[in-house]
Amino acid sequence: MEVKWKAAALLFALWCCCDAQRITSVSPRIGSVNGATRLTIQGDGFAQERQFQLNPVDDMFGNRVTLVSNTLSVPCDVERDSTHRNQIMCYTRPMPYDYYEIHVSVDGVPDNSMCRYSSLCIFTTVWYRTPTIESLSPVSGPPGTLVTVYGRIFTDVYGSNTDLSSNGINARFLRSYMGGMPCDLLKPNSDERIMGGTLLTVQGRFFDETDQPARVLVGGNLTNCFCIPHFYFLCEGGRGLKMEVWNNSRPSSLSNIWSYNKNTTGYWSQWIDSMPYVFPREMDYFTTRFTGFFVPPATGNYTIYLNCDDRCDLYLSNSSRPENKVKVAYQPYYVIDYTQLASQKSQVLALEKDKPYYMEILQQEYGGAATINLGLFQGESSYTEDQTDDAVNEVQDIGADYDVFDEEQVVTFDMWPANVAGVKEVQNVTVSSSCSDALCSSAFFTPIAVSASAAEVETALNGLWSIKPDTVMVTKQQSSEGSHFIVTFNSDRGDFEPLHFEVFGSDTNITVAEVTKGRGNMKTFTLLWGGIPTKPIPFNASKSEVQSALEDLMKAECPGEILSFEGTDVKYFKDFENDNSFLLFSIHQFNIANEGTPVDHSGFCGRWSLKNAEILFKDSYTTESGDTYGPVSLDKHPMVKSIIYVFIVNGIV
Ligand SMILES: *[C@@H]1O[C@H](CO)[C@@H](O)[C@H](O)[C@H]1NC(C)=O
Ligand SMILES: *[C@@H]1O[C@H](CO)[C@@H](O)[C@H](O)[C@H]1NC(C)=O
Ligand SMILES: *[C@@H]1O[C@H](CO)[C@@H](O)[C@H](O)[C@H]1NC(C)=O
Ligand SMILES: *[C@@H]1O[C@H](CO)[C@@H](O)[C@H](O)[C@H]1NC(C)=O
Ligand SMILES: *[C@@H]1O[C@H](CO)[C@@H](O)[C@H](O)[C@H]1NC(C)=O
Ligand SMILES: *[C@@H]1O[C@H](CO)[C@@H](O)[C@H](O)[C@H]1NC(C)=O
Numbered sequence: 001m002e003v004k005w006k007a008a009a010l011l012f013a014l015w016c017c018c019d020a021q022r023i024t025s026v027s028p029r030i031g032s033v034n035g036a037t038r039l040t041i042q043g044d045g046f047a048q049e050r051q052f053q054l055n056p057v058d059d060m061f062g063n064r065v066t067l068v069s070n071t072l073s074v075p076c077d078v079e080r081d082s083t084h085r086n087q088i089m090c091y092t093r094p095m096p097y098d099y100y101e102i103h104v105s106v107d108g109v110p111d112n113s114m115c116r117y118s119s120l121c122i123f124t125t126v127w128y129r130t131p132t133i134e135s136l137s138p139v140s141g142p143p144g145t146l147v148t149v150y151g152r153i154f155t156d157v158y159g160s161n162t163d164l165s166s167n168g169i170n171a172r173f174l175r176s177y178m179g180g181m182p183c184d185l186l187k188p189n190s191d192e193r194i195m196g197g198t199l200l201t202v203q204g205r206f207f208d209e210t211d212q213p214a215r216v217l218v219g220g221n222l223t224n225c226f227c228i229p230h231f232y233f234l235c236e237g238g239r240g241l242k243m244e245v246w247n248n249s250r251p252s253s254l255s256n257i258w259s260y261n262k263n264t265t266g267y268w269s270q271w272i273d274s275m276p277y278v279f280p281r282e283m284d285y286f287t288t289r290f291t292g293f294f295v296p297p298a299t300g301n302y303t304i305y306l307n308c309d310d311r312c313d314l315y316l317s318n319s320s321r322p323e324n325k326v327k328v329a330y331q332p333y334y335v336i337d338y339t340q341l342a343s344q345k346s347q348v349l350a351l352e353k354d355k356p357y358y359m360e361i362l363q364q365e366y367g368g369a370a371t372i373n374l375g376l377f378q379g380e381s382s383y384t385e386d387q388t389d390d391a392v393n394e395v396q397d398i399g400a401d402y403d404v405f406d407e408e409q410v411v412t413f414d415m416w417p418a419n420v421a422g423v424k425e426v427q428n429v430t431v432s433s434s435c436s437d438a439l440c441s442s443a444f445f446t447p448i449a450v451s452a453s454a455a456e457v458e459t460a461l462n463g464l465w466s467i468k469p470d471t472v473m474v475t476k477q478q479s480s481e482g483s484h485f486i487v488t489f490n491s492d493r494g495d496f497e498p499l500h501f502e503v504f505g506s507d508t509n510i511t512v513a514e515v516t517k518g519r520g521n522m523k524t525f526t527l528l529w530g531g532i533p534t535k536p537i538p539f540n541a542s543k544s545e546v547q548s549a550l551e552d553l554m555k556a557e558c559p560g561e562i563l564s565f566e567g568t569d570v571k572y573f574k575d576f577e578n579d580n581s582f583l584l585f586s587i588h589q590f591n592i593a594n595e596g597t598p599v600d601h602s603g604f605c606g607r608w609s610l611k612n613a614e615i616l617f618k619d620s621y622t623t624e625s626g627d628t629y630g631p632v633s634l635d636k637h638p639m640v641k642s643i644i645y646v647f648i649v650n651g652i653v
């Protein structure tokens, strides 16, 4: 009953919230990738933007609109003056072509379920709602030049005039700039300025405003540009190239053009100041010669591309002197653009900024259309492929070579003394403890009870890897201060570090004192690797003895307490070391969930171990000889449980 009541309350709360804020319409649903599309969101329950606000810089206050695609989240800047309880007006920012969900949050409370149906709240950026400039004509000229801008332009209304555009769209130009200077808009085919308007916005693609506001340079200086299709030339103090044309000329070789002059039939000339140059369609069978200077806008490595209809040669001088010109590119027959033939592309030319280089183009036209075009590729630019299709990102291939050398160390024994008398190390371990029972223990290797006998301590110490294969002899004395274990090291090595100890239990004191400092008899030596000593190596050891002593350092060995042979004492032994592939692939054993997964490199005293095993032994397991083990009698093998226990605590299973 109570559960039902809660569910009802929850539903009620949801319903309340939906009722409070909702979006009923969004307009327009498509817009420009360049932003500045004004979105009107109609609905209910929005914040009253113009109400009194205590903290004007509070980010959470009021209505916030976010346009969210699969990869981006872009704010839509809310226009407070036109926003109230039933309407939000916001301006989009530049956003790539995509679908964007409209998310509205009111006073910091996001609500993604405001739309009556989800497709209502989708805004899409499309090319056909994106204003663009396709071309300018002319692309250069002195101040005061009348420039015609071609492109996808949506309105012929300027300034604050609110009349609809002649195409019925309610949009208008706000600002117009060229080269950072305001630019007056004219009525077509008249000198009449558009009055009432103040500003005009020129919008386009790939404007980079990272370093400075985007500028439209017309007749200005273009620098740092890749592959600029427009060339700027200086000639005899002027700007552009001198174009000389000979109508009705059909030389067999382009170099014949050099024999033509002003007196040759069909001659006429003209200045051109931009590329590409397109000849009137009706002109056929003529030759041209372009002469002028190329003044690089920046010092750098340039590649020049040549393209014409039908064939042409490009000559460039290393200075302003025409006599030093060399052919740097040519196109022997018609091709569609300047990427078709290797000869259309010059070598990389290292050119200096502001230095005039004499250039000359010879061109011949047969029938059809006639054009000439130059492309310029500059190796250094701040532009990237994302900003303009004309940029090519640099690709660097980094190769790294290295040599691997195995470490080599040489151990040399000079003047090895003979007949040195050794002295055995003796240490006095004093243990005093207020508790005498076996529960109080200390540890050298495995825990030793404080009340241990000399033989117990001796066995424990002889199990230490740092002492093996040498041994110790332990005697015990008792005094009022406690137990004293006198440890004598039976070793040629001589000196040993004082024994380390740990105490489990508070009221036990242990001191270790060196009674006799050992001295080696120089019959053996040990090598340390990572702080671990090898077993003692005879001073005159052979190569293989040293090698095996060092290899022993990397071997895994099990403590002696772990009996490793099946027999009368051990009914079942498996260390997982020798049959790894069998472990991994066998369908019989150790590869199903409750029998565990064999794991490499994580053994306690070997390489392999078994992980997450529930079952350690089944009577159906087979022995090495192929028989099944059968049931194990716990009367005969009472240690089964404790062996398993030892394995578990040691982490072998
Ligand atoms: C273009 O370059 C010339 C010479 O370098 C300079 O005098 C002129 O001011 C530049 N014009 C612009 C618009 O930057
Ligand atoms: C062109 O003809 C005129 C008159 O015949 C002559 O004076 C002039 O030198 C000629 N020019 C050239 C470049 O041959
Ligand atoms: C060259 O041909 C063009 C186009 O046919 C024509 O307009 C022009 O007058 C001709 N010029 C001469 C010098 O023949
Ligand atoms: C031009 O290329 C050469 C050779 O690759 C290079 O040494 C030089 O720095 C380049 N110059 C510029 C201005 O990038
Ligand atoms: C320019 O080219 C001419 C002819 O190829 C050559 O003699 C001259 O040394 C060159 N000058 C420079 C500055 O490279
Ligand atoms: C061991 O040390 C204790 C106390 O420090 C001392 O009484 C005892 O004589 C020492 N035993 C030997 C053999 O040095």
Ligand SMILES: *[C@@H]1O[C@H](CO)[C@@H](O)[C@H](O)[C@H]1NC(C)=O
Residues within 6 Å of the ligand: 432, 433, 434, 507, 508, 509
């Ligand atoms: C251990 O040493 C501390 C201080 O040295 C002493 O107070 C304590 O009584 C000693 N404990 C035993 C069991 O000797």
Ligand SMILES: *[C@@H]1O[C@H](CO)[C@@H](O)[C@H](O)[C@H]1NC(C)=O
Residues within 6 Å of the ligand: 538, 540, 541, 542
């Ligand atoms: C090392 O010297 C001992 C005698 O000092 C000798 O018995 C042994 O064979 C020698 N070993 C080698 C490998 O030369």
